[in-house]
Amino acid sequence: MTQHEFRSDCSIARTLELAGDKWTLLIVRDLLWHGKQTFQALQDSAEHIPSNILAERLKRLTDWGLVRRAAYQQNPVRYAYSLTDKGKALEPVLLAVMAWGHRHLGGGRYDPKSRKSRKPVAAR
Amino acid sequence: MTQHEFRSDCSIARTLELAGDKWTLLIVRDLLWHGKQTFQALQDSAEHIPSNILAERLKRLTDWGLVRRAAYQQNPVRYAYSLTDKGKALEPVLLAVMAWGHRHLGGGRYDPKSRKSRKPVAAR
DNA sequence: AAGGTCACTTGCAAAGTGAAAGTGTCAAGG
DNA sequence: CCTTGACACTTTCACTTTGCAAGTGACCTT
Numbered sequence: 470m471t472q473h474e475f476r477s478d479c480s481i482a483r484t485l486e487l488a489g490d491k492w493t494l495l496i497v498r499d500l501l502w503h504g505k506q507t508f509q510a511l512q513d514s515a516e517h518i519p520s521n522i523l524a525e526r527l528k529r530l531t532d533w534g535l536v537r538r539a540a541y542q543q544n545p546v547r548y549a550y551s552l553t554d555k556g557k558a559l560e561p562v563l564l565a566v567m568a569w570g571h572r573h574l575g576g577g578r579y580d581p582k583s584r585k586s587r588k589p590v591a592a593r
Numbered sequence: 594m595t596q597h598e599f600r601s602d603c604s605i606a607r608t609l610e611l612a613g614d615k616w617t618l619l620i621v622r623d624l625l626w627h628g629k630q631t632f633q634a635l636q637d638s639a640e641h642i643p644s645n646i647l648a649e650r651l652k653r654l655t656d657w658g659l660v661r662r663a664a665y666q667q668n669p670v671r672y673a674y675s676l677t678d679k680g681k682a683l684e685p686v687l688l689a690v691m692a693w694g695h696r697h698l699g700g701g702r703y704d705p706k707s708r709k710s711r712k713p714v715a716a717r
Numbered sequence: 718a719a720g721g722t723c724a725c726t727t728g729c730a731a732a733g734t735g736a737a738a739g740t741g742t743c744a745a746g747g
Numbered sequence: 748c749c750t751t752g753a754c755a756c757t758t759t760c761a762c763t764t765t766g767c768a769a770g771t772g773a774c775c776t777t
Contacts, residue, residue: 475698475700476639476640476641477639477640478639478700478701478712478713479619479622479639479640479694479700479701479703480690480691480692480693480694480695480698480700480701480702480713481618481619481622481687481690481691481694481700482619482639482640482694482700483694483698483699483700484690484691484693484694484698484700485614485615485616485618485619485690486615487698489613489614489615489616489618490609490613490614490615490764491609491610491613491614491765492609492613494605494609494613495603495605495606495609498603498605507723507724508723508724508725509722509723509724512724515600515601515602515603515606516600516601516603516606517600518766519765519766519767519768520724520725520726520766521725521726521727521765521766521767522764522765522766523725524724524725524726525764544773544774544775545722545723545724545773545774545775546723546724546773546774547723547724548723548724555697558693558696558697559693561689561692561693562686562689562690562693563605564689565685565686565688565689565690566604566605566608566609566686566689567604567605567608568604568685569604569608569682569683569685569686570603570604570605570606570607570608571604572682573679573682574599574604574607574608574611575607576599576602576603576604576605576606576607576608577602577603577604578604579603588602589602589604614733615734631754631755632754632755632756633753633754633755636755642735643734643735643736643737644735644755644756644757645734645735645736645756645757645758646733646734646735647756648755648756648757668742668743668744669742669743669744669753669754669755670742670743670754670755671754671755672754672755
């Protein structure tokens, strides 16, 4: 991990320096829950992340040790991205964010145990 | 709340459209845990949020119904910001983010029950 | 040789960010 | 009465980030 000057000691402030944007947690979501492993697969998600942003975020997540990149074949070389333990440890964050968005923004819900998604619901 | 076109049905993607930046959750943190109520108090936090950003985020949080603004005195008018139930419901998100940042980025920890902060710890 | 896939990279306009200074309201002090 | 000061923002502007589109290079299939 690159050494980094944090704004403050606050764990929340620090985490937001890594993941405080509209895309990073979606990449983690796809790696953790939706079996996406390749650049292409990540790019094809419903939210249509621009490829330059995806490349930059994967680099950052790799630098910070949440993601690793490995060639899974040669000729042609193809890479698989996967979460490290540090990356997988974000699951409770995803679950809490999802629960809030489901309850208050009417978004869908995904159940990691059954690996199934439930329909969204009207916001209250 | 302003009607808003969400990128997708995903609850996480939706929540990130509201709170996917480096500041929003810190404002919620200060309102929820640190007794900050005024613009000034929020601005004086350790992370030094720029005042234009603070104003814009408070407006957004208010539009989305997580925060309310009320004059607590006249002559001169002074405003107090506070969280609605919808805003308070973000506490589990804050807790999960904080736990991750404490464990993996060496940030400090705050205990809502005792209202005390613990020292940061070296990252592993 | 031509076309296709994958994994990015580049170019560029538009939007967002942040430091600093400014505005308007009112109260208190000299 | 006039200056100073607090509070709650707003404005300005340089700089950075974002996002769309197109391009690149490696390699494979037809």
